[in-house]
Amino acid sequence: MRCERTNPDVRNFGLKSRDMGFAGLNALKEEYKSFESIRTIHDRWNVFCSWAKAEQGIKDLRKVEVSHLMQYADHLRDRFESGDIKASTAQNYLSAVNRVMEIARGDNKVRVDPVKQGDLPKRSGISEGDKSISQERHDKATYNATERTGALLNLQRELGLRFEESAKLNANKALNQAQIKGAVEIRDGTKGGRPRVVPILEQSQIKALENARDIQNGRSMIPAEQSYKEFRQDAYKEVARLGVKFHGERHAYAQNRYEKLSGVKCPVKARIKHGNVHHKYIAREKGISVETAKSLDREVRMQIARELGHGRTDVTNSYLG
Incomplete structure (x- = not known):
């Protein structure tokens, strides 16, 4: 049951702390009884607070806007692509921010869906949909x-x-x-x-x-x-x-480069599954063996990864499928 706040219009929506981190903790205590749930979400919330203060100069929950959450999603995606965190961790971090903001504000006006709006990778790390911006x-x-x-x-x-x-x-x-x-x-x-x-x-x-x-x-x-x-x-x-x-423009670059370098569409453009199914598609389209197609796919992904600024080819899965 949500507690009545003395003055919800003051700093941090009246959550009894001038510190965003502690204010978020107090918000969670209004909604959750489980200490474990509170601690888990609060730990993730603190990651956002550190970023918001350092990168945006934000120290008051009332100043957080959707545009800030979109930038945070980009930051989390960069961390995932650098191998710093898993796709599931990136999603959990943003979901925690959504939950705290919902409780603090009392509405859903400042939230970003991790995958649909924030373009964070699915938990598999492999994109199943085209996130590029069409011409x-x-x-x-x-x-x-x-x-x-x-x-x-x-x-x-x-x-x-x-x-x-x-x-x-x-x-x-x-x-x-x-x-x-x-x-x-x-x-x-x-x-x-x-x-x-x-x-x-x-x-x-x-x-x-x-x-x-x-x-x-x-x-x-x-x-x-x-x-x-x-x-x-x-x-x-x-x-x-x-x-x-x-970020949709970066997806477009990767997908266009894949087609230029390989001569065929990437999985999300061809609307087929990543891996063996796509390798067979490449082999059929180019009249080559599946093994040769697999090698071509790997070489092209390595080149695109370098052009995007990554040393790992698996990062291309979130762009190409």
Whole structure:
């Protein structure tokens, strides 16, 4: 039974603590009797509190918005792709935030479904649905977006960049590299500070870089008058209004590259199961043996993993199926 709070409109919705972590604990005590359930959810909630304070400067539950949870989902996905946490752990972390926010607020207005909205991988780590943004939806989004956000969406789709990488990209320098070397080195904003090289093979990639260069007014895509955190928050709010997700562009890059490199569609595009079924599909489409198809699939996934900034091919399962 929910307890009546003295003043639910003050900091942390009146949950008797100025600290978000303890406020979340008090919220859980309103709803749960099991000490084990409270401790488990609270431990996961504290992970979010640490992230929210460090990355968003948030210290009050009333300041948490859906756009923050979408950014947290991206953070959890990056941790999963880096091998830091399992897919199930990523989902549990976000679900814990949803539960605490629901109790604290008394409604479901600030929540993100881990898989459907947050694009976190299924517990198997293998995507069973296409999470890419179609060309039609991409064109509509960039048409309605501000110039800068539209440029970021194009960079992410054409170069396979994460949001932070696209925001911190020096487009002028990248364009020069693309024109001279036929490749772009991605350094700023990469996970773990690991640089990587993205090949430039399409005119659409050059066009995306030229467009970004024309908009850029400093050493990155971040406006001179804003910090990275401020810019990120505004950008996430905007794409939410546009009905797309930044990460969906990275999915599109991976899927398009798979088809270019292999000559066939990836599992989620072909709408068939990952593994032997897909290997047989490749063999049939290309007129090769299943063993050769399996080898081709592995080589292509390794290449895409490198271009996305990963050393593990199993990460591609969440993009390609």
